[in-house]
Structures are given as structure tokens and as C-alpha cells.
Amino acid sequence: MSKRRKHERSASPGKREKIRDVYVPRPFAGLADEPDWIALRELVPAATAPLVLDPELAAAHGDPQVTLATVLPMAVPAIVRAEGQILLGLQRHAQSGDISRDLAAALLSALETEPGGTVAVPPLPGPGPRLQDVLVDGALEVSVRDSFAFWVAPDAAADPAVQASLERADASIYPTTRMSAATAAYWCRVGEKAHVRWVLPDEEDRALDTLARLSAAGELPLGTGTRFAGMFRAHGLLVPVWDLPVQPSAEEWEGSLAEFAKRYAETLAESGPLDAAARRARQGLLGRQLTLR
Known part of the structure; x- marks a missing residue:
């Protein structure tokens, strides 16, 4: 597979701007816990870890609670709960050649999304911030889970349909320590x-x-x-x-x-x-x- 792929996106009516997407082989390089980012992306079925936003970014958006999750329902990129908490999904299809850029784009889109709304992420983020630019770097405080119950807001936990969906998802989790x-x-x-x-x-x-x-x-x-x-x-x-x-x-x-x-x-x-x-x-x-x- 070529390390460079060309993509196009609309720049203005009648004109298309060519965006060159460069494959980044070590997208998590520079993060203190690069190995754990990779483990959560590739090896661990269910886990979470709190993330700390860059102070200026946090202040501009009301300092929301942000949690990294191995995977979210339907592998969506992010969820903004009604109370404002953001869940950022790590195991999802890559949109570009730089997973760090994809994740930062999803996080920035979530910050602009109203609580309870659907997070929309562009097909290709294009040049822009990466995780290394939008987070306060540090060790990940990983919590391995035996259930995807962290997906569900407390007020929805008692819904029988939600419970049935959770049971199906939980059946895919293999024991991990x-x-x-x-x-x-x-x-x-x-x-x-x-x-x-x-x-x-x-x-x-x-x-x-x-x-x-x-x-x-x-x-x-x-x-x-x-x-x-x-x-x-x-x-x-x-x-x-x-x-x-x-x-x-x-x-x-x-x-x-x-x-x-x-x-x-x-x-x-x-x-x-x-x-x-x-x-x-x-x-x-x-x-x-x-x-x-």
C-alpha cells in the first residue's frame, strides 16, 4: 500500500482543492503512554481512561469531562452525553493516514456538539491538530472493564432494550487483565x-x-x-x-x-x-x- 494517498475536497464552487494525506506509521509517538494507546486501540476489548484537555481548549468549552473508550456503540467516533460528558472512541475505522489526527478531529467536533447531539466528523480531517496538540500529555489511568455499561447514561440503564443491547455487546468481551x-x-x-x-x-x-x-x-x-x-x-x-x-x-x-x-x-x-x-x-x-x- 502506498504511504501517500491523494484525496480531494471542495474548496469553493467550481474549484476543488487537492489534499495530500500522508501516512503516519507511529501516530501516538510523542505521547507519554504511546504503548498503552496502541494496546487500547488494538488489543483490549473494553477499557476507559480519563483525558485532560489543553487548558485553553478546556476553558473555551466549559471544561468538560473527557473519557477515552476502547470502542463505542456502532464504532462511532465520539458521544456527547446530555450532561456534557464526552466519550472518545479509539477503536474505529481510520479516516486518514494519521489516526492521531482523526481522533483529535473527533474530539474537536464533540466539543462543538450540543449535549445529547450527534457528533459529525468530516470524511477526511485535512491538516489540523493532533492528539499531541489538544491534550495535556501524561500517563493513562486505564480501567479495564468487563462490561460496556459505561456506554449508558444512568437514566437509560433501566431500559429493557438498552439492557438487551448491552448484554449482546458484553458477550464479545473476553477476560483481560x-x-x-x-x-x-x-x-x-x-x-x-x-x-x-x-x-x-x-x-x-x-x-x-x-x-x-x-x-x-x-x-x-x-x-x-x-x-x-x-x-x-x-x-x-x-x-x-x-x-x-x-x-x-x-x-x-x-x-x-x-x-x-x-x-x-x-x-x-x-x-x-x-x-x-x-x-x-x-x-x-x-x-x-x-x-x-
């Missing part, structure tokens, strides 16, 4: 399989070299009965995945993940070219890699 041993690492159970998936914070080539060195040394598994399943590329960062036994709970893997994170950090600090075994391991890892965008 945010691990404490490493930032942006999540345990999950999908069907009869359990996994740990960790969005690594480091530049892709360095992370891959580090995993290759660990693989050559036989130090990729998390422990007895685990298997390194492969890795994803997601928005410019690597996401290694481990298969785990189903029975132990997420908490029981914290120690194993902490030990691996220590091995990873120590190996990351190594410099110099890869040896022959690590080069072979690197090629093997590349062959087990999938791209998430």
Missing part, C-alpha cells in the same frame, strides 16, 4: 487459550534485535509451559505474544513477566552487531510477524 510487571502488557483468555501481549516501548529495530538475542539464548519463554507465539507490528511498535496455560490466573504470571522484562532491559542495553545465532533468530522472528494497522 492489565499486568503491573510491565507497562502496556495485558493478559487475556480467548476461548480455550490464554496469552500475554506486551507492547514494547522501544524503537522497532532495537526491540527486534533484543528479542533476537533473547531467542538465540533460549530466553524468550515466560516460564514452564509457555511458548513464544510470535509478534505483531502495531503502529510502529512491536507486540510480542506468549501462549500460556489456561488455568493459572493473570496474577500468577506477574513474576514471570517481571523476570522477562528484566532480561529484556538488560539485553536491550547490549550494543554491537548480532552474532550468527541472533541473526538467524531475527530472521525467524520476522517470519512470525503480523502487521496491525
Whole structure:
């Protein structure tokens, strides 16, 4: 796929302005919790995190409460509740080559929408602010949810139709736990399989070299009965995945993940070219890699 796509939009009657859309491979780069933004976008079924608006922007719009949500009903970009709270949906179709710009456009549109109204977002935001421009950056306070009840305003929660819709949506949520041993690492159970998936914070080539060195040394598994399943590329960062036994709970893997994170950090600090075994391991890892965008 080309990294550059041309789009057109109307500029004035009888004239069309060409807008060049540039693909941004790391849309969340520059945000303090870039790995967790990626995890919430790609890996976690249901979670929320409060966001803090830029002070000038907040003051201009009455300082509304803004909450990031993994996904909203029908994958809409944003919701403005009757009381003025804004929910910003992260898992939605990209409108352009820059997800950060798409999300900022949805947030800015929500700020201009009357409480209870429908948020309208242009098909292509065009040049403009990104998340990095409209938020006060900081660590995400992620709350993993086992229900999409956060979608529903309190006055609608008792509606039988709303409850039935929630039950259908909740059935899609698989058990997920945010691990404490490493930032942006999540345990999950999908069907009869359990996994740990960790969005690594480091530049892709360095992370891959580090995993290759660990693989050559036989130090990729998390422990007895685990298997390194492969890795994803997601928005410019690597996401290694481990298969785990189903029975132990997420908490029981914290120690194993902490030990691996220590091995990873120590190996990351190594410099110099890869040896022959690590080069072979690197090629093997590349062959087990999938791209998430």
C-alpha cells in the first residue's frame, strides 16, 4: 500500500482543492503512554481512561469531562452525553493516514456538539491538530472493564432494550487483565487459550534485535509451559505474544513477566552487531510477524 494517498475536497464552487494525506506509521509517538494507546486501540476489548484537555481548549468549552473508550456503540467516533460528558472512541475505522489526527478531529467536533447531539466528523480531517496538540500529555489511568455499561447514561440503564443491547455487546468481551510487571502488557483468555501481549516501548529495530538475542539464548519463554507465539507490528511498535496455560490466573504470571522484562532491559542495553545465532533468530522472528494497522 502506498504511504501517500491523494484525496480531494471542495474548496469553493467550481474549484476543488487537492489534499495530500500522508501516512503516519507511529501516530501516538510523542505521547507519554504511546504503548498503552496502541494496546487500547488494538488489543483490549473494553477499557476507559480519563483525558485532560489543553487548558485553553478546556476553558473555551466549559471544561468538560473527557473519557477515552476502547470502542463505542456502532464504532462511532465520539458521544456527547446530555450532561456534557464526552466519550472518545479509539477503536474505529481510520479516516486518514494519521489516526492521531482523526481522533483529535473527533474530539474537536464533540466539543462543538450540543449535549445529547450527534457528533459529525468530516470524511477526511485535512491538516489540523493532533492528539499531541489538544491534550495535556501524561500517563493513562486505564480501567479495564468487563462490561460496556459505561456506554449508558444512568437514566437509560433501566431500559429493557438498552439492557438487551448491552448484554449482546458484553458477550464479545473476553477476560483481560492489565499486568503491573510491565507497562502496556495485558493478559487475556480467548476461548480455550490464554496469552500475554506486551507492547514494547522501544524503537522497532532495537526491540527486534533484543528479542533476537533473547531467542538465540533460549530466553524468550515466560516460564514452564509457555511458548513464544510470535509478534505483531502495531503502529510502529512491536507486540510480542506468549501462549500460556489456561488455568493459572493473570496474577500468577506477574513474576514471570517481571523476570522477562528484566532480561529484556538488560539485553536491550547490549550494543554491537548480532552474532550468527541472533541473526538467524531475527530472521525467524520476522517470519512470525503480523502487521496491525
